Amino acid sequence: MDISDLHYFTAAADAGSFSSAGKALGRDPSTLSRRIGGLEDELGLPLFERRHGGVLLTSGGKAVLGHVRRALAEINLIKAAALKNGAATVGEVGRQTALSYTGDNLTVNLVSGRATDNATGVTDTLIGITEVAVAGSNDTLIADGGTDVLSAAGSGDTLIGGSATTTLVSNAGGNTLEAGTDRAVAFYGADSA
Numbered sequence: 001m002d003i004s005d006l007h008y009f010t011a012a013a014d015a016g017s018f019s020s021a022g023k024a025l026g027r028d029p030s031t032l033s034r035r036i037g038g039l040e041d042e043l044g045l046p047l048f049e050r051r052h053g054g055v056l057l058t059s060g061g062k063a064v065l066g067h068v069r070r071a072l073a074e075i076n077l078i079k080a081a082a083l084k085n086g087a088a089t090v091g092e093v094g095r096q097t098a099l100s101y102t103g104d105n106l107t108v109n110l111v112s113g114r115a116t117d118n119a120t121g122v123t124d125t126l127i128g129i130t131e132v133a134v135a136g137s138n139d140t141l142i143a144d145g146g147t148d149v150l151s152a153a154g155s156g157d158t159l160i161g162g163s164a165t166t167t168l169v170s171n172a173g174g175n176t177l178e179a180g181t182d183r184a185v186a187f188y189g190a191d192s193a
Helices: 003-015 018-025 029-043 059-084
Strands: 048-051 054-057 098-101 106-109 114-117 123-125 131-134 140-142 148-152 158-160 166-170 176-178 185-189
Touching (some): 003 029, 018 029, 018 054, 059 098, 106 131
Parallel strands (some): 106 140, 131 148, 140 158, 158 176
Antiparallel strands (some): 106 114
16 A cells, blocks of 8 residues: 555645645546545555545545544654654663644644543543644634644644644645744645645
């Protein structure tokens, strides 16, 4: 399974057509169609119903999409951790600094050190967390003053950079990415500032 194929799948699901997804990714729509076809063969189920005006997710595609978004969010955290800790000593063990959430309408605020499920009101206390990935929709992620990595795999999310270097990663369209006070922010993915 190729990570690029997973990106193509989520882009086509968000855009509703291979043509629109291809434009957004700078790829030829026929390449996306062929690569997604290969992914469908590998998984053994059709992900899309292909129609003249675009594509619709099948029930199997809907079932797989959330898992793919979470996997891409985790892959982004792995990449960010590797970039951030490239000079780490082999065998070095540290405390947990990364969290991954799945759910809609979450607020993860590294300034206040709280993660809140806005639907249930349940709140987690965050200590020493510098990397957060969410795989739901309509979530808000706020970086603190340190070096943070915020990653969103759903749509309708808002990622707000801190006052120091922050990396914002968006794997779906329709997200808002805002730079911090010193604008030392790197943007990756389907959205731009």
